[in-house]
Amino acid sequence: MSDEDLIKSAMAAAPPAVAKDAAIVAISPDGQMRELRKGTNGFTCLPDNPSTPGPDPMCGDRNAMEWAKAWIEKKEPPRNKVGFLYMLAGGTDASNTDPYAQKPEATNNWVETGPHVMVVGAKGMMEGYPRNAKPDTSQPYVMWPDTPYEHLMLPVHMPEAATR
Template sequence: MNRCRNWRAAAAIAVAVSSWTGASALSQHKHVSDEELLNLLKDAAPASVFAGATVLNMAPDGTMKVVREGNNGWTCMDPSGTDPMCADAGGMEWGKAYMTKGPAPQRLGFIYMLRGDNGASNTDPYATGETPDNNWIKTGSHVMIVGAEAKSMIQSYPRSPKADPTKPYVMWAGTPYEHLMLPVK
């Protein structure tokens, strides 16, 4: 994919991607310096992925800045300020579909969140905070397999609203954005 087009797509996704991880609002984004961001992201994915990834930093006003232009098709960012992640092109495409409430792309995507997440509803993709009935869950170090192409692969994994975050499970089961959560530690 053309680097410029890849960056534009990543920036468009990242403006609102904070909801991927359950962050309540862009205004609550914890801005960090470029140096702090690079330090946070270095453990979000394997070193070989991070080394060649495009790195984006979100300003308090939601604008995106390329901190480092990559060459391996991966994009790393911390859209909520607490949930560093790295996604391949399919993962970024899935994030854009989720953000815009569009159809899940057929393309398979992969997202690393090796530093874990700050929590999200396991049943409501658009929940912005924990409530007594939205099955809030925090998953430690994990990877995500996303995209409509993943649906047949994930059917045999647990789909319970009250998932065990120490074992593989399907998040947002029954929605267009259901995906496989795979804890790695």
């Protein structure tokens, strides 16, 4: 993909008012980050990862990006830093119980997520939300429960008129 295509993909993750001033960063297959555009609003957007089965551009605030970096690097997420991520173009289908699953398996509770937002870094603050291995993804639920990377998934259902 060209840099222009990567920027367009990344911007699809968040509302236009957020995406227009966000930094855009591409991650190479070896994990190296390359800034495609500087941002001014504290959000960073990443384009779709072509190696995953579905669209998954995301856009997060500083705390969320620290959390995502810890997850990618298999490190402990930062403590006492709640973050917010947009995935309005949808999310790659993923295991709801294994943060590192790469494909559906009989035991990893693969789910289809669709457009959503995520609250990360709030471990211990999600009481009352479903923590089922096989959640109803049309309602809020905890993804990757009982792992260091558990987070709240909030589906976004856009009225048809709003998507035109």
